[in-house]
Amino acid sequence: MHRLFVELGPSITVTEQNLADRVRYILRSNTFDVTELERLRREAVPSSGENAAAENAAPQLAEQTANVDAAVNSPVVVDSNDDRAVAQELELEQMRSILEEAIVETRSTPLENRPRLPRLALSKRNRADVGALNPMLGTYLGASRDLCETDSILFDAALAVCRIIGAKLSTAGRATGQSSAIPALKIRIEERIVKARALIGRLICFRSGNTRPRIVRTVRMAFAGTNVSMSQPDIMQKLTERVDDLKQRIAAWGKRIRQYTERSTRFNQNSLFQSDQKRLYKSLERPIVSGTGPAPNQADTVAFWRSLWSEPVNHNEGPWTEVVASQCVGITPMDPVIITPDDVAEAFRRAPNWKSPGLDGLHHYWLKRFMVCHAVLARQFQEALNQKSLPSPFTTGITHLVPKDQGATDPSKYRPITILSFVLQTLAAMKYCQKLHKHRLNCAIENIEHAGLATYCR
Template sequence: MEVSRIGLGCIVLFTELEPSITVTEQNLADRVRYILRSNIFDAAELERLRREAVPSSNENATTEGAVAEQVAEQPAHVDAAVNTPVVADSNDDGTFTQELEIEQMRSTLEEAIMETRSTPLENRPRLPRIALSKRNRAVVRALNPMLVTYLEASRDLCETDSILFGAALAVCRIIGAKLSTAGRTTGQSSAIPAWRTRIEERIAKARALIGRLICFRSGNTRPRIVRTVRMAFAGTNVSLSQPDIMQKLTERIDDLKQRIAAWGKRIRRYTERSTRFNQNRLFQSDQKRLYKSLERPMVSGTGPVPNQADTVAFWRGLWSEPVNHNEGPWMEVVASQCASITPMDPVTITPDDVAEAVHRPRTGKVRDSTGCITTG
């Protein structure tokens, strides 16, 4: 019965649009089943087709004429198969409600586009992911024809981007999606994952609970401390008045410490895995950048750079002046043990030796910024 009523309304509408095409009963049934499965029409359109096909006994000719007039007065820029997502009540004026919703959507779209044009890119709100539902798709299909005027008047790509972002912002406001007040982050995002935040909150709460349990074990019986201890043992048979309460407190503290250690290991495993993943990916794309990231950062001073004369005088004062050290008795023992060792021949390094060593550096070894070696 449901298929027949909807099918009759569809065939009446199709016959009015295409009077020269003959539609058979089988073709009608197949098309109606396809319409119902594919959700082409929303609930308001299906209800209108039902009323046109099989009017109820209390509907008179005036109501039928009003329905036909409503269908004829629908806005031309909105497709007949895609109405607004608001379902009008059967006793209300559906066309008036739909036109009102369309005007509200148009006003919201215009406000969103104007707001986007005057907002810098880094200050735009972050749009959430919208669920794929009939109502949301109907809102998008109703707003798409309204964008034609704005896109035709667009002068450059930046303005087109503002129009499209404003349309997306209008959709979020119409369906009531929650928007983030924080602007976009430029560059690499440094946001902490949600699961890590939750674990860190658990660790903080566990540490606070450990501190209060230790205070109670030390003799602190303030009402707030006692209340926290009772909450820590809630759901168990442990009572604060039993003789082995100190042992139970110690066991509870050890259990919390073990949980904190497990949560910390979980965070470290994620950090190590993320570091390995990023290093492997960087090794495939830019090995030089990877090697630089593995090196220790250079510590640069903030004062004036010393000249060559001051540098030579400083190190010459450390290495050229003889120094008499007051050695302990253990030096005599070491000297007597090393007396039988043959001293090594003195090594003299010439500039030719250094030039030969740096002539063919190994892989990963580079010359300095000047490309030469200077001797003092």
């Protein structure tokens, strides 16, 4: 590069280090994109078929030489406004391409096969990435036809943010992948304890006179890396010392598990005391029922809950309904419910960020941060209330069966907890907003919920 530069500008005194520093600065500051760099390279180094054009471009080359001379002798300003503008423009274009790829990828993907969105740290960088992607959603949300499409666009935007910041995504889906409630640290220590106990058993067998090849091979592996050999006269003493050492390790690992469990329990109790004291006191009074026992039969469970939810029921209304209807004739009808973007924003503000999402996999955090969606959701919420109906994905939830008693196998001894989409939960949460009449919005929401609530059992 230095030789070529000397040929282009022989009157300029520059060293190889100056050129290397200048190139490094240009590449790091993203002063030129790839297309601009290629154009400058073609202008600076003409091909063999462009010799005639190079002669006509002599004045331009002289001007470029003067500019290079001025650039080399001038001080380097890293944080210039032009450099920041070009870098920001390139970064925004990359974000837009990642967003469009996410939209195309998840357009035909079922809700239960969507990747699980991770929890993000509340850092300045993450907030900046979300804030940069927020205005881009206006174009896509403006063409949204219903709540399903709006929810899909918001999920795609959240997926794009996770990919931009390099967050780890689970590609196994949420319908089949069930996370374990046991901490990874406890699992690793328990695996060590199991292996240590198995090794103790084989060492004791060898000490008792069992010389099968498998036992002998295990003993040799137990003393690998030490100066102990099988032919030593004090091998039995060494075996006893090795067994005692393993027993002490097992005791230390068990104590470590107990310490971790106690510390985790204290942490959870302190957190629960800050959020819900009533629930904490109930958990202290009553033993916690875990669901690690035998699960009920799946066919019996489906049959039990299908008899409650799926079969139609004919209700016989009593004569009191006619009396109530006659008394309500003279009541003045209530004003229609009007939902504004401020109501939607207030409902999002009250909700926690990372509660377990519904079938769509969208957390409250994204509904809060993508503020451009509030006006669109307010309009579509209003349409849903006027039509008294919601799309089926928002009345479909993931149902978890929580056992009431320890070791229960009867489906009736389980309490169903259904997690619905946060979009529907937001519509229900707005009845607590001060700008809306509680009774009017509550009645409108009940009309929607009574239209039919499906459950997605897992």
